[in-house]
Amino acid sequence: MTASVIVHGYHISVYNRIVQMTLRQKGVAYTSVEINPFSDAVPDSYREMHPFGRVPVLVHGEFQIYETAAIARYIDQAFDGPPLVPQEARPAARMAQVISIVDNYGYWPMVRQVCSHRVFRPLQGQPADEAEIAKGLKASRTVLSALDRIAGEGLVLDAQTITLADCHLAPMIGYFVQAVEGEEELKRRQALADWWAWVADQQSFKDTAPQLPS
Structure with a gap:
């Protein structure tokens, strides 16, 4: 019997969506458990799984893992389905580079500053x-300019094949373009805009769209 897969995450978290998008790309069934990391009532049992109290955490049978990039790599290696990590050195390196750019330089300004203040706070x-x-x-x-150059190169973000780079970036851009200013900035980067039009139409992206607060 296949071990159950559980994703503990926050429904509006981009990192929760990254993991769910990755699972769907691999065709893995999973159960979601809602954890609000901003709440004062995060259960002690959750902090035992994630000592830093953030999301998400993946539980696969007896195995538990946190940190989104690590979770995504585990999903790709642990389950059948189309591979999400390129086999060749250069595309694999570009994939890792995109993930690092997104985490270190993209998440805060695109999501926590532009989207949070233009979209979430008014809601x-x-x-x-x-x-x-x-x-x-x-x-x-x-x-965006750095990612546009990578998309234009065509090793990843090529609007043809999904890798972990696509799964990591798409939820970030998905929030960013909900702000009018973000949408306009993206349109100025043709290769990245073409990639976005393609990835936004992928079923794994559509199926993991969060319900925004009202």
Whole structure:
């Protein structure tokens, strides 16, 4: 009998969506358990799985793992289905590079500054901080230009084959372009915009769309 797969995550978290998108690309059935890492009521049992109290955590039978990039690599190696890591050295290196760019330079400005202030805060009846949006856009331009060059090169983000780079980046861009300013910035990078039009139409991306707060 195949061991059960459980994803402990927050439904609006991009990192939760990365893991779920990866599982769907591999055709793996899973169960979701909601954990709000911003709550004061995070269970002690969850902190035993993730000592830093963040999301997500993947549980596969008796095996538990946290940190999204590590989870994604585990999913690719542990389950049957189309491979999500290129076999050749250069595409594999570019894939890892995209993931690192997204985590280190893209997440905060694109999601926590631009999207959070332009989209999430108004949905919750809170004012947007225009200064934060401006700072986020400035930092995002460097990120988008770097990713556009990689997309144009064609080793990954090629709008033909899904890798872990696509799974990692798509949820970030998905939030970023919900801000009008983010959408306009993306349109100025043709290779990246072409990739986005393709990946946004993938079933694994559509099926993992979060329900935004209202």
